[in-house]
Amino acid sequence: MWNIKVLSYVTFLYLICFLFYLGVLIFRYRRLAKVATGFTIFTLLVHTVGIGLRWIESHRLGIGHAPLSNLYESLVFFAWCITAIYLAVEKKYKNPLFGAFTMPFSCLTMAYASFSPDVNSRLEPLLPALKSNWLIIHVITCFLAYGAFAVACGLSIIYLLKRRGGKVWDVFPSLGQLDNLNYQIVTFGFIFLTIGIITGAVWADKAWGSYWSWDPKETWSLITWFIYAIFIHCRLVRGWREARMATVSIIGFLSVLFTYFGVSFLLSGLHSYAKPS
Amino acid sequence: MDILKKFVDFFTSARLTIFLLIILAIFCIIGTLIPEPRLCLKYFGKFGAGLIDALSLYDVYHTVWFRWLLGLLAINLTICSLKRFPKTWRLLHAHKKKTINNEFLQRLSFHKRITFKVPLDAVKDELFRITKRNFRQVEVEKAPNYYILHGRKGHLGHLGPYIIHISILIILIGGIINSKFGFSGIMLIPEGEASNQIFIRSKHHKTLRLPFAIRCDKFILESYESGLPKQYISKVTVIDGNKKIPKIIKVNSPLDYGGIRFYQASYGVAPQPDMVFEIISRRDKKVSIVKVGFNQPAPLPDNQGTFRVVRVEPDLMGVGPAFQIRLKRSKNTQDFWVLERYPRFDAIHRHDKYIFVIKDYTRYTGLQATKNPGIWVVWIGSIILIFGLFVSFFVIPQRLWIRAEPRDKGCTVIVGGMAYKHRPAFSNFFETFVKGVKDVEHKGP
Numbered sequence: 001m002w003n004i005k006v007l008s009y010v011t012f013l014y015l016i017c018f019l020f021y022l023g024v025l026i027f028r029y030r031r032l033a034k035v036a037t038g039f040t041i042f043t044l045l046v047h048t049v050g051i052g053l054r055w056i057e058s059h060r061l062g063i064g065h066a067p068l069s070n071l072y073e074s075l076v077f078f079a080w081c082i083t084a085i086y087l088a089v090e091k092k093y094k095n096p097l098f099g100a101f102t103m104p105f106s107c108l109t110m111a112y113a114s115f116s117p118d119v120n121s122r123l124e125p126l127l128p129a130l131k132s133n134w135l136i137i138h139v140i141t142c143f144l145a146y147g148a149f150a151v152a153c154g155l156s157i158i159y160l161l162k163r164r165g166g167k168v169w170d171v172f173p174s175l176g177q178l179d180n181l182n183y184q185i186v187t188f189g190f191i192f193l194t195i196g197i198i199t200g201a202v203w204a205d206k207a208w209g210s211y212w213s214w215d216p217k218e219t220w221s222l223i224t225w226f227i228y229a230i231f232i233h234c235r236l237v238r239g240w241r242e243a244r245m246a247t248v249s250i251i252g253f254l255s256v257l258f259t260y261f262g263v264s265f266l267l268s269g270l271h272s273y274a275k276p277s
Numbered sequence: 278m279d280i281l282k283k284f285v286d287f288f289t290s291a292r293l294t295i296f297l298l299i300i301l302a303i304f305c306i307i308g309t310l311i312p313e314p315r316l317c318l319k320y321f322g323k324f325g326a327g328l329i330d331a332l333s334l335y336d337v338y339h340t341v342w343f344r345w346l347l348g349l350l351a352i353n354l355t356i357c358s359l360k361r362f363p364k365t366w367r368l369l370h371a372h373k374k375k376t377i378n379n380e381f382l383q384r385l386s387f388h389k390r391i392t393f394k395v396p397l398d399a400v401k402d403e404l405f406r407i408t409k410r411n412f413r414q415v416e417v418e419k420a421p422n423y424y425i426l427h428g429r430k431g432h433l434g435h436l437g438p439y440i441i442h443i444s445i446l447i448i449l450i451g452g453i454i455n456s457k458f459g460f461s462g463i464m465l466i467p468e469g470e471a472s473n474q475i476f477i478r479s480k481h482h483k484t485l486r487l488p489f490a491i492r493c494d495k496f497i498l499e500s501y502e503s504g505l506p507k508q509y510i511s512k513v514t515v516i517d518g519n520k521k522i523p524k525i526i527k528v529n530s531p532l533d534y535g536g537i538r539f540y541q542a543s544y545g546v547a548p549q550p551d552m553v554f555e556i557i558s559r560r561d562k563k564v565s566i567v568k569v570g571f572n573q574p575a576p577l578p579d580n581q582g583t584f585r586v587v588r589v590e591p592d593l594m595g596v597g598p599a600f601q602i603r604l605k606r607s608k609n610t611q612d613f614w615v616l617e618r619y620p621r622f623d624a625i626h627r628h629d630k631y632i633f634v635i636k637d638y639t640r641y642t643g644l645q646a647t648k649n650p651g652i653w654v655v656w657i658g659s660i661i662l663i664f665g666l667f668v669s670f671f672v673i674p675q676r677l678w679i680r681a682e683p684r685d686k687g688c689t690v691i692v693g694g695m696a697y698k699h700r701p702a703f704s705n706f707f708e709t710f711v712k713g714v715k716d717v718e719h720k721g722p
């Protein structure tokens with residue numbers, strides 16, 4: 001199982017990315033920033049190769065399916081999304097300093113996927129209900145959304161830290177810019193979350209005969225959706241800005257985490273990957 | 278009166294929306310955290326469980342509370358949108374009357390004054406061209422002493438929130454149609470038989486008769502090598518009057534017929550199955566295949582006795598399908614179980630001349646029959662919702678004016694712009710645009 005090996009190395013590569021970015025944050029060498037970005041792109045490539053390998057290996061075993069079907073695979077993809085979205089934001093805003101706040105998310109997610117005994121990384125055949133293209137779109141869009149919310153959460157944390165003052169934070173964009181960035185990334189995530197919930201409903205309709213059954217995972221994704229809808233209304237209608245928005249963004253991400261982990265381990269339902277249909 | 282006005286104001290405000298969304302989220306959280314009644318009694322004691330039961334919190338989503346909340350949200354949404362619409366309408370038509378003088382432009386958050394050394398006529402066309410390149414709609418106003426361009430784009434963006442909100446109402450309406458006029462139930466059809474009965478899932482255990490019947494011709498369970506299930510397949514025939522239509526139902530590939538969807542939901546041993554046994558002689562390992570109906574006697578291969586299947590359990594104490602056989606020889610009778618999942622069970626646990634292994638039996642297929650007449654309403658609402666989100670977030674209403682006046686031998690130009698959202702992005706755009714305008718002077722006609 002090459003893919004599992006490659007992907008567990010990726011965990012360490014993310015750790016190195018994080019250290020590079022931390023170095024950038026502390027020492028402020030432009031060169032080091034280039035190295036950090038380059039290394040992260042390299043890591044993302046290795047990560048992509050790992051996912052690709054997993055796909056190929058599953059076909060070799062005659063149980064071919066897109067690698068998005070169990071907790072392990074979804075975690076791996078989640079980390080991929082966080083990194084990809086982070087790199088896009090870094091490129092767009094030309095600021096390599098957020099890395100120190102987003103790479104830990106990628107690294108911890110990969111570490112959890114690779115080393116936790118709760119997560120089964122073996123390639124297994126798909127249960128009949130999981131064989132659906134809608135499911136693939138559903139997973140991809142949901143995780144793009146979760147990745148965006150993770151990045152927004154990182155920015156909000158920076159925001160709240162920066163607001164308390166201190167020279168260290170001068171290098172980050174101004175509070176206003178951080179606030180704006182937070183909002184834009186959340187809107188991006190919100191669109192994907194909406195598409196994710198809808199495609200999930202289409203899948204459920206095809207597989208279980210009911211597009212909405214108030215299964216805990218569904219309900220929690222709806223709760224997350226409500227929280228970000230509240231976020232958007234507070235901003236556009238009530239004119240909230242800055243610290244309050246950052247707090248709502250963090251609460252939203254906590255809800256994402258609960259949707260993802262809490263529901264799988266604490267509540268039961270259709271989505272707890274372990275349970276057969 | 279004052280209080281009444283305050284109440285009405287609150288009821289029609291976005292503050293109520295936010296409040297309702299928070300309450301809804303809390304209800305949903307409660308709904309997912311309350312365990313089954315049995316566990317509630319354990320965690321919360323008698324009083325707690327009684328309270329939970331009284332408020333129907335086991336199934337929050339289907340309570341009157343929840344409906345009221347959704348209803349309030351819908352009303353609030355409608356009223357707010359209606360209240361807001363005139364303002365939006367004015368924004369959409371704002372370009373009509375206003376006179377564009379220098380004062381107005383200088384009050385805009387983005388504006389820039391540029392002086393050209395060439396006469397107005399020399400740059401007019403080029404100014405028009407670069408405005409047209411950036412704005413879909415450009416209006417021109419000419420007079421001897423001034424020249425005004427007004428570019429607009431993205432005005433659909435003003436309607437974004439309305440599109441979103443209408444789509445949410447549409448989705449809610451779809452949900453109501455489904456719950457009022459739809460149903461969901463289960464059909465159990467043994468292989469070889471036809472049925473038109475649906476057992477509706479509800480408190481009253483209703484059954485519903487369809488005007489057509491479905492016959493299950495064969496149920497097939499495909500497995501991976503490891504034994505995990507790969508696919509469940511029902512080959513069925515729809516019998517509608519004289520028509521007989523063969524169809525296949527699989528997981529993730531339901532059958533649509535007569536406005537109803539049939540899903541592969543479950544399977545199991547038919548109530549009185551026909552069975553095929555492999556009877557293996559211990560001595561010479563000779564195998565005989567014997568077909569037998571439920572509770573029908575069949576001779577043993579040596580013709581010195583008979584056996585019959587007296588009981589069938591779809592799941593005997595968690596070990597899967599089990600078949601109880603009564604074996605009769607001249608003097609003695611013997612009862613024993615044959616298990617499908619453990620073919621060697623009989624060989625190990627019973628010492629007799631023959632070993633029984635179950636090879637095949639009649640199954641039933643469990644089809645979930647669902648009618649969701651509003652489902653297309655839900656899907657259309659969903660598509661509109663996604664469209665509305667894109668419009669709200671990415672279509673930015675932007676307007677730009679250029680007012681040029683001849684002065685001495687040259688002319689002065691004031692560029693002014695405004696965006697209703699995403700000011701930082703517009704600011705970048707505005708800077709590049711102004712740079713372009715400055716370059717016009719050097720291009721010449």
Ligand code: HEM
Pocket residue numbers: 229232233236237290291294298350351353354357358361438441442445666669
């Ligand atoms: C879940 C149900 C929703 C309800 C009940 C709701 C309700 C409302 C209400 C009442 C307003 C009007 C504010 C006013 O008149 O001052 C509003 C504004 C708005 N809503 Fe919603 N909304 C919902 C969902 C959404 C969603 C999902 C979005 C998508 C992002 C959204 C986007 C907006 C926007 C952008 C505005 C501001 C309009 C503006 O100021 O230009 N709404 N919402």
